[in-house]
Amino acid sequence: MGPHPDCANPPEDCRISVVNSAATAQSWTPIYDGNGMLVNSDPNMLVTELHCTTCERTWYETNQGGIIERSDTRPDLPQPPDMMPTEGGV
Secondary structure, three states: OOOOOOOOOOHHHOOEEEEEEEEOOOOOOOOEOOOOOEOOOOOOEEEEEEEEOOOOOEEEEEEEOOEEEEEOOOOOOOOOOOOOOOOOOO
């Protein structure tokens, strides 16, 4: 978590609060190589809504597989596949 990228204030002056967060909960089986290194990243996504009371900005951080992206608009979480059987199906 860090200050808003466009904030003109020094980072030490920022006061950032977590407003909300949501995560996917996909089943995932980690796979390791012979040296114990993870070879497939966690597919789950964590979206955190942040607000700075210093500059009054709100933004979102998305973390998926350790890659963090920031956005001023709320990203959509992936939706699980429809688990209901189709009409006439089992």
